[in-house]
Amino acid sequence: MSIKLENQISEAVRVIFQQVETKNDHLVRTKTGLILDELNWASIFFSQFSPLSGEIFQDLPKFLKNKHAIINVQNTDNRCFGYSILAFLNPITKNAHFPIFYNKLFKEYGLDNIQYPVEIDDIPAIEEKLQIAINVFSFFDDEGKARYPKFISKKKEQFKREVDLLFWNNHYAYIKNFSAFISDLHWSNRKKKFCKQCFGFFLDNVSYE
Numbered sequence: 001m002s003i004k005l006e007n008q009i010s011e012a013v014r015v016i017f018q019q020v021e022t023k024n025d026h027l028v029r030t031k032t033g034l035i036l037d038e039l040n041w042a043s044i045f046f047s048q049f050s051p052l053s054g055e056i057f058q059d060l061p062k063f064l065k066n067k068h069a070i071i072n073v074q075n076t077d078n079r080c081f082g083y084s085i086l087a088f089l090n091p092i093t094k095n096a097h098f099p100i101f102y103n104k105l106f107k108e109y110g111l112d113n114i115q116y117p118v119e120i121d122d123i124p125a126i127e128e129k130l131q132i133a134i135n136v137f138s139f140f141d142d143e144g145k146a147r148y149p150k151f152i153s154k155k156k157e158q159f160k161r162e163v164d165l166l167f168w169n170n171h172y173a174y175i176k177n178f179s180a181f182i183s184d185l186h187w188s189n190r191k192k193k194f195c196k197q198c199f200g201f202f203l204d205n206v207s208y209e
Contacts, residue, residue: 056080058171061144069180070166071096072173080172081118081165082111085130087174088163117170120151127155133162135196137175144168147182152197164196 057074064070073083074097086102089109095101106112114126120136127134133153140146156162164175175181182194194201 058169064144067180069177070173071176073097075099078117084165084172084174131159133159135164136167138167
């Protein structure tokens with residue numbers, strides 16, 4: 001049961017006990033012979049739910065920062081997803097991590113109508129709204145080396161534009177150069193194209209016939 005406000009606790013407890021009574025009535029109706037005579041005590045446990053959603057600015061691990069492949073806008077609100085999309089739509093060559101360059105563009109691109117913070121499960125609907133295929137990648141170590149695909153769009157053929165985002169610590173950033181982001185996984189001086197689902201690669205401008 002989801003409780004968003006403290007004043008909802010009493011109602012939640014009432015519903016729980018009502019469910020207990022309903023189950024007891026059901027047992028009586030099905031002639032199991034089991035009857036709840038008395039409830040002496042009950043324990044109710046609460047836990048905080050932290051959804052995977054984009055929030056305030058998080059610094060990149062040094063390993064990924066040194067790749068210069070990611071634009072990590074220094075937002076002070078929970079709109080990091082929107083800033084990341086705008087960094088893709090409006091390339092800035094200098095100081096691209098400053099949110100001031102993007103603030104006026106949220107309305108222009110319809111990003112002001114998105115519910116923030118953005119959860120991973122929200123992305124398919126946002127793709128339809130923006131007409132952009134969106135891929136999300138993450139990492140599960142402290143250094144940023146253990147990268148993996150978290151969400152791969154199924155609409156690449158449907159939309160002309162495709163953007164790659166990095167998600168970690170409930171924060172999104174724009175991967176402006178995916179090859180540089182992932183190239184250290186496969187050593188080669190040759191230019192490569194990578195599969196975003198498995199991180200495999202093939203050499204560019206090479207015939208495999």
